[in-house]
Amino acid sequence: MRFSRSFKEGAGSWFNIVLVLGICILIQYFISLHPKQWDLTKNKIFSLSGLSKKVLSSLHHRLNLWAFISPHDQSLEELIHEYRAASSEIRVHFVNPNSEPLTARKFGITSPPPVVAVKYQNNPPTLITQPDESRITNAINLLITGKKRVVYFLDEPGAPNPNSSGSTGYSQVIQAMTHENFVVRNLVLYKEKAIPKNASCVIEADPHYPFFSIEKKELLSYFHKGGRILFFIGFRTSPKNVNFLKSFGIEAGKNLVIDADPNVRLLGAGPGILVANHYGQSPITRPFEKTNTPSFLVLPLARNLLPSMSLPSAMKVSPLVSTSTFGQAFPLHFQGKKVQVTFKKPILSGKIPVAMTVQLPNLKNKKLPGRVVVIGSGSFADNQWIQDYANQDFVLNIVSWLSQSPNTLAIPPKNNQGQPLILDRVSAAQLLLLVFIILPGFGIAFGFSNWIRRRSL
Amino acid sequence: MKLRNVWIIWAKETKIAFASFAAYAAFTCFLFVSGYLFWAIVYSLAMNSSNPFGMSDVDVMQFVFRSLVQNLTLILLFLTPLFTMRLFSEEKRTRTIELLFSYPISDLDLMLGKFFGAITLMAFIVLPTLLYPLFLQLKHLAQIQWPVIFVQYLGMFLMGGLYISVGTWISSLNENTGTSFVITLGVLLMLWMLSWGINRFSTIKIAKILHQFSILIHFVNFSKGVLSIPDLSFYLLFIFFFQFLTYQVLQSRVWQGAKE
Numbered sequence: 154m155r156f157s158r159s160f161k162e163g164a165g166s167w168f169n170i171v172l173v174l175g176i177c178i179l180i181q182y183f184i185s186l187h188p189k190q191w192d193l194t195k196n197k198i199f200s201l202s203g204l205s206k207k208v209l210s211s212l213h214h215r216l217n218l219w220a221f222i223s224p225h226d227q228s229l230e231e232l233i234h235e236y237r238a239a240s241s242e243i244r245v246h247f248v249n250p251n252s253e254p255l256t257a258r259k260f261g262i263t264s265p266p267p268v269v270a271v272k273y274q275n276n277p278p279t280l281i282t283q284p285d286e287s288r289i290t291n292a293i294n295l296l297i298t299g300k301k302r303v304v305y306f307l308d309e310p311g312a313p314n315p316n317s318s319g320s321t322g323y324s325q326v327i328q329a330m331t332h333e334n335f336v337v338r339n340l341v342l343y344k345e346k347a348i349p350k351n352a353s354c355v356i357e358a359d360p361h362y363p364f365f366s367i368e369k370k371e372l373l374s375y376f377h378k379g380g381r382i383l384f385f386i387g388f389r390t391s392p393k394n395v396n397f398l399k400s401f402g403i404e405a406g407k408n409l410v411i412d413a414d415p416n417v418r419l420l421g422a423g424p425g426i427l428v429a430n431h432y433g434q435s436p437i438t439r440p441f442e443k444t445n446t447p448s449f450l451v452l453p454l455a456r457n458l459l460p461s462m463s464l465p466s467a468m469k470v471s472p473l474v475s476t477s478t479f480g481q482a483f484p485l486h487f488q489g490k491k492v493q494v495t496f497k498k499p500i501l502s503g504k505i506p507v508a509m510t511v512q513l514p515n516l517k518n519k520k521l522p523g524r525v526v527v528i529g530s531g532s533f534a535d536n537q538w539i540q541d542y543a544n545q546d547f548v549l550n551i552v553s554w555l556s557q558s559p560n561t562l563a564i565p566p567k568n569n570q571g572q573p574l575i576l577d578r579v580s581a582a583q584l585l586l587l588v589f590i591i592l593p594g595f596g597i598a599f600g601f602s603n604w605i606r607r608r609s610l
Numbered sequence: 611m612k613l614r615n616v617w618i619i620w621a622k623e624t625k626i627a628f629a630s631f632a633a634y635a636a637f638t639c640f641l642f643v644s645g646y647l648f649w650a651i652v653y654s655l656a657m658n659s660s661n662p663f664g665m666s667d668v669d670v671m672q673f674v675f676r677s678l679v680q681n682l683t684l685i686l687l688f689l690t691p692l693f694t695m696r697l698f699s700e701e702k703r704t705r706t707i708e709l710l711f712s713y714p715i716s717d718l719d720l721m722l723g724k725f726f727g728a729i730t731l732m733a734f735i736v737l738p739t740l741l742y743p744l745f746l747q748l749k750h751l752a753q754i755q756w757p758v759i760f761v762q763y764l765g766m767f768l769m770g771g772l773y774i775s776v777g778t779w780i781s782s783l784n785e786n787t788g789t790s791f792v793i794t795l796g797v798l799l800m801l802w803m804l805s806w807g808i809n810r811f812s813t814i815k816i817a818k819i820l821h822q823f824s825i826l827i828h829f830v831n832f833s834k835g836v837l838s839i840p841d842l843s844f845y846l847l848f849i850f851f852f853q854f855l856t857y858q859v860l861q862s863r864v865w866q867g868a869k870e
Contacts, residue, residue: 162865166858173854177847181840185822190831190838193757194671199836231834238838572753573659574670576652580749584652587745588645592738593638600634607629 188238201235202564205290209240211297214274216243218289221250221257222267229267232286261332263325264546271296279334282546283440287564288553295334302353302556304330305340309360315339320537323358329545330552342368353556354381359531363393373400376523377513381555387531388454388485388492399461401525402468402511406457408482409494410505410529415479424496427455427507427530428542433472435510437526437550441543450474451541452530455507457482467514472506473526480505521558526551611722615715619723620730627693627731636689640735647681648674648742670752671759675743676833679762682739683769683829686732687802690770691794693728694777695787698856702785717860721778721853728774729767736766758835765832768845772825773798775852782859801825 156164192200201209220233230247237245250257250266260270260278269284273296281288295302306315306323316339318324327337340355342348343365348355355375364372376382386395386405395405411424430449432438441448452474460470482501486493507529513522532538534548576584627633651674658668701707710720743759746752777794784790805824821827828845831838 159865163862166862166865170855170858174851177851181843181847184843185840188838188840190836192836193755193761194835195753195755195758198669198672199831199834572668572670574652574655574668574751575659576656576751580751581653581656583749584649584745587741588649589642592641592645592741595738596634596638596641600631600638603629603634604631 187241190238196567198567199231199235201239201286201290204564205236205286206239208290208294208297209236209243212240212242212273212293214242216240216293216296217246217272218243219246219248219256219260219270219272219278220267221248221260221262221270223251224249226267229284232284232289233269236289261328263329263540273297276334278332280329280332282329282333282549285440286567290564292334301336302334302558303336303338303349303351304552304556305338305348305352305355307355307357307360308339308341309343309357309364310362315356315358318536320535321532322536323534323539325536325539326534326545326548329539329549333549333553335552335556342371347371348375348380352380353558354383354552356383356385356552358385358534359387359390360394361389361391363391364397369397369400376401376525379513379521379523381524382526383551383555384525384527385531385533386456386458386527386529388456390531392487398527399463401527402461402464402470403509403525403527404459404461405527405529406459406482406501407485407487408456408500409485410452410455410457410476410480410482410501410507412476413479413481414477425454427452427476429455429474429476429507431475431477431504433475433510435471435473435554437473437510437547437554440546440550449542450544450547451533451538452507452528453532453538454530456485456529457501457505457507458509458527458529459506460509469512469514471510471512472508473510474508474528475504475506478504524555526555611716611718615719616723616726619715619720620726623697623724623727624730627727628734632692633731633734636692637735640685640689641738643685644678644682644739648678648739651677652746670746671755671835674746674752675759675762676835678739678742679766679833680829682736683766684802686736686766686770687773687798688795689735690728690732690773691777691791691798693731694774694781694794695790696781697724697728697778698782699784699787699790703787711863717857721856721860725774725778725853728778729771732770732774733767736763736770755835761832761835761837764837765829765841765845768832768842768849769825769829771849772845772852775849775856776801779852779856779859782856 192198218233218236220229222229222233233245233247237243248256250262250268257268260268260280262268262270262280264280264282267284269281269289270278271281271289271292272278273293276296279292279296281292306327308315315323315327330337335353340348340352346367348371352375355372357372372380372382382401384398384401386398390405398405409425410427412427412429428449428451430441432441432448438448458472464470480501480503481499482505483494483496483498484500486495509527511525511527513524515522528534533544539545539548655668655670655673698707701710740759740763743752743754743756747754773794776797777790780794780797781787781790784793801823802825804820805826825848828841831841
């Protein structure tokens with residue numbers, strides 16, 4: 154069978170086109186496997202910090218990163234791309250949790266987006282809620298180094314069983330902490346007599362019965378040696394335990410705090426349920442400053458907190474969560490196991506703190522100082538309330554902050570080098586002249602002169 | 611390939627382009643629209659800066675110039691087919707292409723000369739917009755980061771080069787300049803819109819692959835002031851491929867109609 158020359162040449166041409174296309178795709182594929190980029194902005198606002206790059210340079214195996222984010226979350230998408238560009242070992246998968254809820258469920262995600270999941274070697278995926286560069290890098294660092302942050306839930310007689318899946322248990326928050334690569338263990342302090350050395354932080358949730366003296370001693374000693382404790386204080390917390398908080402610089406009022414702000418009341422909570430979204434300056438609540446993150450907290454039967462009158466001067470007590478300026482506190486009357494509230498006249502009004510942080514000054518031996526967070530609501534983090542609004546994210550933020558160690562990488566937020574642009578009247582007129590008269594005028598002048606020149610030929 | 615031949619074709623193309631009124635009309639329209647965009651963005655930022663509840667510390671490089679170059683590339687998409695429609699179509703229609711083929715100039719020289727001629731015309735239209743950041747700097751209204759501007763304009767030129775290479779190929783296929791214009795515009799719009807319906811979040815695998823071919827996605831880093839090798843290579847390879855297609859079309863006259 155003989156083909157014409159035209160057919161042969163034509164077929165050869167098509168073959169060349171397919172070959173060149175294939176080569177182009179292959180080149181692009183290999184280049185994109187090892188992406189290299191240079192951020193030419195002054196403050197390197199589109200680059201990871203040196204610390205993050207250092208951590209990523211020690212990746213020797215494939216790290217898969219799933220970003221469960223909204224397609225409109227451009228800033229986080231760009232951050233994820235920076236991770237991808239920083240290491241060829243990182244594979245990125247973008248998932249829209251609204252269109253792929255099953256994938257989100259497979260990872261055990263219960264928080265609203267954005268959530269990032271990272272998987273390294275044979276470890277189960279670590280979830281990072283409210284991800285930013287600091288959180289993602291620290292999570293990756295923990296995966297690479299294999300270090301675990303151990304959280305101890307104090308198991309006290311009379312207090313709700315932490316592992317219980319009932320409404321008063323804490324199984325959901327424990328599960329969320331486990332997903333964030335925390336190891337959560339129970340601790341019966343009066344039996345063990347000491348807080349283990351590997352404890353990143355200790356959680357004491359609504360202790361109904363008074364602490365034994367050995368427990369008090371151990372908690373105080375742990376705090377002063379740089380230990381971290383999270384207290385949930387409610388109506389049913391033993392008054393002696395509430396009194397014990399004074400040793401940490403905190404006093405809890407005998408009252409019920411409500412917020413009469415009409416905007417908050419629109420959310421539909423009853424008077425016993427405080428809805429709060431006023432935060433102090435703290436790394437714990439910094440992620441809530443992002444507008445796309447739900448930042449309301451639900452504190453059932455909240456009581457107010459304030460710095461202790463006999464506060465040791467070295468301790469730094471700061472409000473973490475407060476009511477709006479419409480906050481009011483009404484007195485509580487304890488009659489045995491019954492508690493009554495008199496709504497006649499508030500004993501406090503204005504901005505009332507319901508959660509506080511306490512921090513000791515820096516220690517000399519490079520260890521981080523002791524930290525305590527007190528939340529004035531006993532059932533804030535139990536299974537009944539943890540899924541409401543941002544409660545879970547808030548608890549996870551607290552535990553992350555408390556668990557910070559000297560090994561935690563301090564990555565500051567990026568400086569976007571913003572500057573106001575003040576356009577005075579003269580500059581505005583000159584700008585108008587430039588963009589609407591001078592530059593387009595050149596085009597008209599050149600065109601006209603060209604037209605005259607051509608006519609004269 | 612002889613550089614001298616490329617130069618000759620480039621000079622001819624440039625001379626023809628600047629002798630026509632269309633170049634000046636495009637120049638005037640482009641600068642008027644881009645000037646309006648620049649004014650609107652700067653004015654809105656200035657209003658915000660003077661508003662106590664507005665954005666007082668916005669990064670000018672990102673707020674003004676990132677959005678400006680993104681808009682300018684869209685305007686270029688509509689203008690570029692005007693430059694490219696006559697590159698080969700006009701030569702074919704007036705039969706001057708036969709004359710060109712009779713000169714001792716290779717197809718490669720011809721193609722490159724015409725491509726760089728169109729690029730020069732685009733540069734003539736785009737480069738005056740560099741006066742915008744210069745104005746802000748001279749008036750001390752903003753601190754201009756020139757490396758960022760350089761990357762943004764590099765991206766804009768690569769995007770323009772991509773438009774021109776597609777337009778050159780389509781022009782080489784047609785005798786009618788109007789048809790070349792419409793087809794080029796249609797193809798470029800298709801390439802532009804490729805990322806609209808699909809994105810990296812898509813659950814369909816083919817959509818994720820197609821997303822990699824989106825000309826918009828690869829422009830994002832340039833618009834931010836980030837020079838990325840995969841994005842740079844995407845545009846260069848895209849331009850190269852369509853120039854190769856044009857070369858194949860030019861070469862086809864040698865064997866089309868040949869019996870033996």
